Amino acid sequence: xxRAYALWKQGTSGSHHVWGKVELDERKNVEIIILQxxxxxxxxxxxxxxxxxxxxxxxRTLAILKSVDIIYSPYSTANTKLLLFLKLIGLxxxxxxxxxxxxxxxxxSNNIAIKSFAKKYFLKYDAxxxxxxxxxxxxxxxxxxxxxxxxxxxFSSEWGPDTNFYQKYSEPKLPHLCPYVISAGHTDRDYExxxxxxxxxxxxxxxxxxxxxxxxxxxxxxxxxxxSETLPYEEILKHYVYARIIAxxxxxxxxxxxxxxxxxxxxxxxxxxxxxMTENKSxxxxxxKEGIGYCVGQGDxxxxxxxxxxxxxxxxxxxxMSGKALALHRFKYNSRxxxxxxxxxxxxxxxxxxxxx
Numbered sequence: 001x002x003r004a005y006a007l008w009k010q011g012t013s014g015s016h017h018v019w020g021k022v023e024l025d026e027r028k029n030v031e032i033i034i035l036q037x038x039x040x041x042x043x044x045x046x047x048x049x050x051x052x053x054x055x056x057x058x059x060r061t062l063a064i065l066k067s068v069d070i071i072y073s074p075y076s077t078a079n080t081k082l083l084l085f086l087k088l089i090g091l092x093x094x095x096x097x098x099x100x101x102x103x104x105x106x107x108x109s110n111n112i113a114i115k116s117f118a119k120k121y122f123l124k125y126d127a128x129x130x131x132x133x134x135x136x137x138x139x140x141x142x143x144x145x146x147x148x149x150x151x152x153x154x155f156s157s158e159w160g161p162d163t164n165f166y167q168k169y170s171e172p173k174l175p176h177l178c179p180y181v182i183s184a185g186h187t188d189r190d191y192e193x194x195x196x197x198x199x200x201x202x203x204x205x206x207x208x209x210x211x212x213x214x215x216x217x218x219x220x221x222x223x224x225x226x227x228s229e230t231l232p233y234e235e236i237l238k239h240y241v242y243a244r245i246i247a248x249x250x251x252x253x254x255x256x257x258x259x260x261x262x263x264x265x266x267x268x269x270x271x272x273x274x275x276x277m278t279e280n281k282s283x284x285x286x287x288x289k290e291g292i293g294y295c296v297g298q299g300d301x302x303x304x305x306x307x308x309x310x311x312x313x314x315x316x317x318x319x320x321m322s323g324k325a326l327a328l329h330r331f332k333y334n335s336r337x338x339x340x341x342x343x344x345x346x347x348x349x350x351x352x353x354x355x356x357x
Contacts, residue, residue, distance in 0.1 A: 001034045001074075012234045014162030016266065016335040019074035019099065022162075023339030030346050032072065035060060047082075054079035062092075069350055071096045076128070077105060087124040095126035095349045099159075100135065102258035107142050119143040123153065127349050129342065130156045132259050132282045152352070157341035158284055159262065160333030166270040169241050170326065175318045180204040180225075181308070182243035184236055184267075186213035188260045190251035190278065190299065195224055197304030203312050205247070208236055240271055244318065245311060248277035251298060257282050268292065269329040274321035276307045285333060292325045 001021075007013035008022060015022035021032040038044060040056045047055025057079055061071060073080045076098040086092035106118025122128075122143065130136035133156050140150055183194060186209055195217045198205045207215065207226045214228045240246070248264045261280050265287075268275045275293035287293040294311065296303035311317060 002037060005034055007233070008162075008165075011165075012232065014165035014266075014270075014335065016160065016162050016338070020335075020339040020342040023336055024343055027339075027343065030343055033068065035064070052081050055082060058082040062086075065092075065094055068094070069353070070094065070126075070346060072098070072346070074099045076100050076102075076125075084121060084124050088121060095353050096124070097127045097129070097346060097349055098125050099129045099131055099157075100139075101131040101159075101262065103135065103256065104139060107139060108255045115142070123149060125153065126353075127153055127155060127345050129345055130154065131159045131262065131284070132156075133284055134282045135258060155341065155345050156284075157338050158333045159266075159338050160335055161266040161270040161329060162335045163270075163329065166329075169237055170271055172272050172319075172322055172326070173242060175244055175315045178242050178244035180206050180243060181245045181247050181312070182206050182208070182239055183247040183249060184208035184240075185248070185264055186210045188250050188252040189213055190249040191215035192217050193251070193299050193301055194247055194249040194304060195220065196301045197308060198224055201305065201308055201312070203244075203308070206239060206243075208239070237267075237271075240267055240273070243273060245293075245308075246271075246273045246275045248275060249304070250278035250280060259283060266333075269325045269333055272322040272326035272329075274311060274318050274325070276304070276311065285328070290324060290328055292321045292328065 001018060004013060004017040005021065008015050008018055021034065024030045024032055035057060038056055039060060043056035043059060044054065047053060061083060071083060071094055073096065077084070080096060080098065083092060083096060087096065104118060104122050106114050109115050136154055136156055139145070140154065145154070181203065183191065183205065189209065191207055191209065192215050194205065195215055199221050201223065203223065205224045207224065208231065209226065209228050210230060211228050215226065220226065246264065246268050248261045250260050252260055257280065259282060261277055262283060265285055275287050277287060277293065277295060278298055279295040288295050294307040296307055
């Protein structure tokens with residue numbers, strides 16, 4: 001988080017990657033303190049042995065409890081496992097507020113004991129802000145959450161990009177000035193299917209990935225360029241600006257369906273780009289319903305090829321989708337809307353805590 005905040009201050013990344021801090025600092029009703037991500041590496045190595053991620057940060061959180069009112073974690077159990085356990089056994093009283101964008105561990109288990117423990121564990125969060133309404137409804141159904149618990153602890157919000165940051169990139173480029181399709185990212189990506197779809201298409205594809213997410217395809221077509229070095233986000237954005245379409249190919253098991261593709265969709269709407277992506281019904285932003293692109297089934301090479309052929313050379317559709325994407329960013333999905341929802345939840349939790357004290 002401190003790195004994301006530093007990049008925002010440098011003007012090289014948007015405030016949405018700091019999950020509400022920038023906007024709440026401006027409002028001055030809530031102060032968000034960023035705790036150093038890692039200080040004592042040996043504690044994290046120890047934590048990894050016991051499957052407790054970010055043990056170092058969690059222990060340092062305990063050391064400053066007297067000076068804070070709420071513990072806020074945008075990545076839920078990723079770095080609150082120990083803190084949540086301490087709440088479960090009654091040793092930690094501070095409220096914990098999290099955002100949720102992946103299924104809760106244990107929610108998909110067929111073991112009654114595991115599911116029961118997962119529910120008790122999960123409900124120790126004082127508030128959960130779901131970035132997927134479908135995921136929230138699934139958790140309510142799976143864990144049989146009461147109406148009282150739902151009203152007190154479950155909230156939903158739209159995570160969206162920082163409007164100010166993208167202003168220098170968001171001037172729409174006409175389709176004929178955009179000579180390639182771009183796809184970037186490294187988590188749950190299915191570049192192999194996308195590459196196969198581009199065979200026989202007279203248009204260029206540029207893939208920006210990491211060394212760990214390089215496509216396994218051995219025979220790369222001439223119209224596909226792969227950049228596997230780690231580039232600064234601002235550098236990748238310069239390529240995004242001249243992309244005709246943003247492609248988001250995804251691959252993941254149904255048991256792990258969450259908000260895959262959500263981060264890339266931030267670039268779609270902030271830059272006003274049409275999108276073709278693998279279908280993910282858990283996302284609040286449904287691209288076909290919003291009129292900003294097409295969805296394709298997982299691993300469907302033919303579906304990708306048809307969508308690409310239908311959209312790449314249709315200037316009227318491209319311009320229409322671009323305008324709708326920019327409107328979504330302005331009115332429905334942006335960092336200020338998310339911060340507004342976050343502030344309401346934090347204030348409600350704080351008021352509830354004071355009332356019970």
